[in-house]
Amino acid sequence: MASVTIRDIEKSFGSVNVLNGVSVDIEDGEFIVLVGPSGCGKSTLLRIIAGLEQQNAGNISIADELVDNLHASHRDIAMVFQSYALYPHLTVANNISVPLHMRRLSFLQRLPLLGRFMPGHKEIMDGIKRDVDEVTETLGIGALMDRKPGQLSGGQRQRVAVGRAMVRHPRAFLMDEPLSNLDAELRVHMRAEIAELHRRLATTFIYVTHDQAEAMTMADRVAVMMDGDLLQVDTPSNVYKNPTDIRVAEFIGSPKINILAAQVDGAGKITVGDRMLSGLYSSVKGEDIQVGVRPEALTLADIKAEGLPCRIVHHENMGSEAYFHAELNIGGRVISRMDASALDTFATGQEASIVIDPQNALLFGKEGQRLASKIEVAA
Amino acid sequence: MLGNSSPMAEALKHAVLIVGALIVILPFYVMLSYSMKSPNEILTNTGGFIGSQEKMVDDYCIKLGNPKKDCYRTPVFFNYGSAFEKAPLVRYLLNGVFVTLSIFIIQVLVALPCAYALSKLRFWGRDVVFAMVLVCLLIPVHAIALPIYLMLAKVGLTNSYAALIIPWTISVFGIFLMRQFFMTIPDDLIDAARIDGMSEFSIVWKVMLPCAVPALMAFAIFSVVAHWNDYFWPRVVITGDRSYFTPPLGLREFTGGADGDFYGPIMATATIIVTPLIVAFLLAQRKFIEGITLSGMK
Incomplete structure (x- = not known):
């Protein structure tokens, strides 16, 4: 258990900059998820924390101790890989005990054949067996001990990989997209299992994924990365409700946030198309801005209602709710998320109008930076 | 099996394969057949596959002054018997096992770390080193045989196991093969x-x-077969001492000389030499083919 501090990490491969000065403080026992599209540098950052990659600049400290010059094996962290990286020639029990063998047995005790005759060998091996049994018990893989990785299913391999990481009680767990090789159903299940594991172990977890749903459901805090920059580090609900950058707003949330072009007049009033957003004022005045509206903050209304006229081009019934894809008459496509009962009223091909909830509209400048807004309830 | 090829095409394919197989098998057939026949049957090309096995006269036995009635021999026993008696074939076979295994083990000890470094470690000049490995693949053994012989002779190592083993301990082919395989192992x-x-x-x-x-396994086949069967290099460095002879050198015991060639014993010796390889191959056939196609992973 330890805090992890990342300070101004820069990394480039040849002339390509992968990380441009990333800093983040991860608290002891925190579950932080690094999320971003592929190629954003999140895996590289994780590998730098692990000590598998050397940064060009910046420092990493674990438990307030600089680890930049420490070999991966001396940083006392464990890593779970996307491909699980289990030793294909070893049984489950041996896979899990490898880190303990390497740490507890001396060079002589590890020698094949001769090692077992070295003093202390048996006591240490008994201790290793106890610890391995404890871990496999926790993970429910006790029955698989004598199988090889090739004879296991994806979910079982994943558990073994987690077991190998858990067995030596590391100061932090690093996980590099551990669920992306599993099928959708199992992924949702393992998501809960890993979150529970984190609660039980109360150890620092640093988890990398490109799946925003994983980030939102598991994390204490989400760190959104894009093009080698850390855009925002915050709780899942803040990242969703209060994104500081349009790229964060677009990456987090499914279906994606709707972005509409808007104009601000001299008084700060905002107009989208020919409709004014009542009660919403922008901090910048007399400029073109972008308005982000989450699908649930867009509602369809009758064509005669006060809104942006549109035509419904597609609808998706999700059971409890429905997504409507609409083409705006002023140009552009939006998605609205409504209760499934809306399907009684609206269907593909219909003309309707879109009503924006000003309370939940997010304002972004031309460069994508978040703009302050003020809501005044009309008297 | 592809279902869409016509019977004619299938027949043609099999015909070609059968002819090919016959061409490969024929020398072995002749070797095995000659190893069982009497000299007379070999020269007149009679007696079918195993010969008539009529008693024949051992000329050497008569030369030694024995009465003729004691010198009748059954050809198959005569051939295989003289292979072991006239040449210390067991010793040669053991030499062969020792030399081939030593070469293979040292090649693996050298090739694995080299291949690992060339495939998985990042260091300055790695590509140049690998290019050098590839260039070395192009150098024929015979081109460098003389310098190597001279070097061994200078340090007084000819006529020793070291002379048979040391020149082969670094196998660029092994490094190359293992490097290519390691590239497929995930980082x-x-x-x-x-x-x-x-x-x-x-x-x-x-x-x-x-x-x-x-x-x-794939590399083992190439290495073991090449060095077990090698006639050239042992012939160069083992100039006198017969106790270092490898099995192929044993063949020389029966060639030439005033008595003419003894085809029967030569072929018996050849049969004995190739048998261990064939048996080993048959026992591990599946593994070997797996190894060559490198499909054993996953």
Whole structure:
């Protein structure tokens, strides 16, 4: 258990900059998820924390101790890989005990054949067996001990990989997209299992994924990365409700946030198309801005209602709710998320109008930076 | 089996394969047949596959002054008997086993760390080193045989096991083959081993070696077959001392000389030499083919 501090990490491969000065403080026992599209540098950052990659600049400290010059094996962290990286020639029990063998047995005790005759060998091996049994018990893989990785299913391999990481009680767990090789159903299940594991172990977890749903459901805090920059580090609900950058707003949330072009007049009033957003004022005045509206903050209304006229081009019934894809008459496509009962009223091909909830509209400048807004309830 | 090829095309394919197989098998057939026949049957090309096995007269036995009635022999026993009696064939076979295994083991000890470094470690000049390995693949053994012989002679190592083994201990082919195989092993596995606390050498022997067994089998065939059958190099460096002879050199015992060639014993010796390889191949056939196609992984 330890805090992890990342300070101004820069990394480039040849002339390509992968990380441009990333800093983040991860608290002891925190579950932080690094999320971003592929190629954003999140895996590289994780590998730098692990000590598998050397940064060009910046420092990493674990438990307030600089680890930049420490070999991966001396940083006392464990890593779970996307491909699980289990030793294909070893049984489950041996896979899990490898880190303990390497740490507890001396060079002589590890020698094949001769090692077992070295003093202390048996006591240490008994201790290793106890610890391995404890871990496999926790993970429910006790029955698989004598199988090889090739004879296991994806979910079982994943558990073994987690077991190998858990067995030596590391100061932090690093996980590099551990669920992306599993099928959708199992992924949702393992998501809960890993979150529970984190609660039980109360150890620092640093988890990398490109799946925003994983980030939102598991994390204490989400760190959104894009093009080698850390855009925002915050709780899942803040990242969703209060994104500081349009790229964060677009990456987090499914279906994606709707972005509409808007104009601000001299008084700060905002107009989208020919409709004014009542009660919403922008901090910048007399400029073109972008308005982000989450699908649930867009509602369809009758064509005669006060809104942006549109035509419904597609609808998706999700059971409890429905997504409507609409083409705006002023140009552009939006998605609205409504209760499934809306399907009684609206269907593909219909003309309707879109009503924006000003309370939940997010304002972004031309460069994508978040703009302050003020809501005044009309008297 | 592809269902869409016509019977004619199938027949043609099989005909070509059968002819090919016959061409390959024929010399072995002749070898096996001659190893069982009397000299007279060999020269007149009679007696079918195993010969009539009529008693024949052993000329050498008469030369030694024995009465003719004691010198009748059954050809098959005569051929195989003289293979073991006139030449210390058991000793040659053991030499062969020792030399071939030593070469293979040292080649593996050298090739695995080299291949690991060339495929998984990032260091300055790696590509140049690998290019040099590839260039070395192009150099024929015979081109450098003389310099190597001279060097061995200078340090007084001719007529020794060392002369038979040392020149072959670094196999660029082995390095190349293993490097190509290691490229297919995911980097994650190595990173996991590093985090688990293994040193780079431990990774080579405890992770890469077990993963590379299929590729090592393929390499083992090439290496063992080449050095077991090698006639050229032992002939060059073993100039006098027969106790270092490898099995192929044993063949020389029966060629030429005032008595003419003894085809029967020569062929018996050849049969004895190739038998271990054929038996080994048949026993491990499946593994070998797996190794050559490198499909053993996953």
